[in-house]
Amino acid sequence: MILAHGGGQTRHAWAKTASALADREWEVIALDLRGHGDSGWSPTGDYRIHRFAEDLVDVVGTMPGRTAIIGASLGGLAGLYAEAEVAPGSFSSITLVDIVPSMDSDGAAKVMEFMGAHVAQGFGSLEEAAAVIAAYLPHRPRPKDLSGLAKNLRQCDDGRLRWHWDPGFVSGVHRGRTAQDTDAFQARLPGLTLPVHLIRGRLSELVSLEAAENFVALLPNAKFTDVAGASHMVAGDRNDAFLNAAVEFLESLDHQP
Numbered sequence: 001m002i003l004a005h006g007g008g009q010t011r012h013a014w015a016k017t018a019s020a021l022a023d024r025e026w027e028v029i030a031l032d033l034r035g036h037g038d039s040g041w042s043p044t045g046d047y048r049i050h051r052f053a054e055d056l057v058d059v060v061g062t063m064p065g066r067t068a069i070i071g072a073s074l075g076g077l078a079g080l081y082a083e084a085e086v087a088p089g090s091f092s093s094i095t096l097v098d099i100v101p102s103m104d105s106d107g108a109a110k111v112m113e114f115m116g117a118h119v120a121q122g123f124g125s126l127e128e129a130a131a132v133i134a135a136y137l138p139h140r141p142r143p144k145d146l147s148g149l150a151k152n153l154r155q156c157d158d159g160r161l162r163w164h165w166d167p168g169f170v171s172g173v174h175r176g177r178t179a180q181d182t183d184a185f186q187a188r189l190p191g192l193t194l195p196v197h198l199i200r201g202r203l204s205e206l207v208s209l210e211a212a213e214n215f216v217a218l219l220p221n222a223k224f225t226d227v228a229g230a231s232h233m234v235a236g237d238r239n240d241a242f243l244n245a246a247v248e249f250l251e252s253l254d255h256q257p
Helices: 011-023 049-060 074-086 105-117 126-136 179-191 209-218 239-251
Strands: 002-004 029-031 067-072 091-097 153-155 161-163 196-201 222-227
Touching: 002 011, 002 049, 002 074, 011 029, 011 067, 011 239, 049 074, 067 074, 074 091, 074 179, 091 239, 179 209, 196 209, 196 239, 209 222, 222 239
Parallel strands: 002 029, 002 067, 067 091, 091 196, 196 222
Antiparallel strands: 153 161
16 A cells, blocks of 8 residues: 655655554555655656656555555545556555545645745744644644644754745646646546545535546546545544545455455
């Protein structure tokens, strides 16, 4: 099992999920995507979705047998591109966490605006960063323990805290992709026969109910779960509900451990 985080996150976003799956005897790899966490930054700012997909295929190549993937947002879309374009047959199943190719453009712009808002100046403390996140996610209770947040930040030479990802990601992720490329990718989706599970946050700003239902209808072997009380950050907002849905899907498949 590969766990691929969303844009601006790190492998630590999957701590509870990885532990729960390992308890069920899955071999789990939660990785930092390129430009995030402890993975290297691209010297050319190459953060196209196709490059993330290629990276996932490279990781799968080191694992025995076929591998399932759970991918949130960026990680899920990269997994979908890997299966549809880069190396079909890489995965035994794909669990997409609040992401579809036809995401809401206004919602996506809001996410990218939040990611870019504090890139230059950073934060003076964990408490300052927590306050910014709380304002962005008002529906989520503010945690008292900020140790988890600390793993998403790095202390720079000026003493300030900045997100643990390459600022070049914000502009690089959209580089070079044309409308024709997107249309070609969409046209391949009905040919995906592996099990696909879309887990959406019912409060999602990126994936509308209509977009979710239309996406699932395209695929011959897809399931849809809508998690109440969760936004785009489904696993963070309602981790228990997310885990229950993910595990139920995985255990229903022939590749369960």
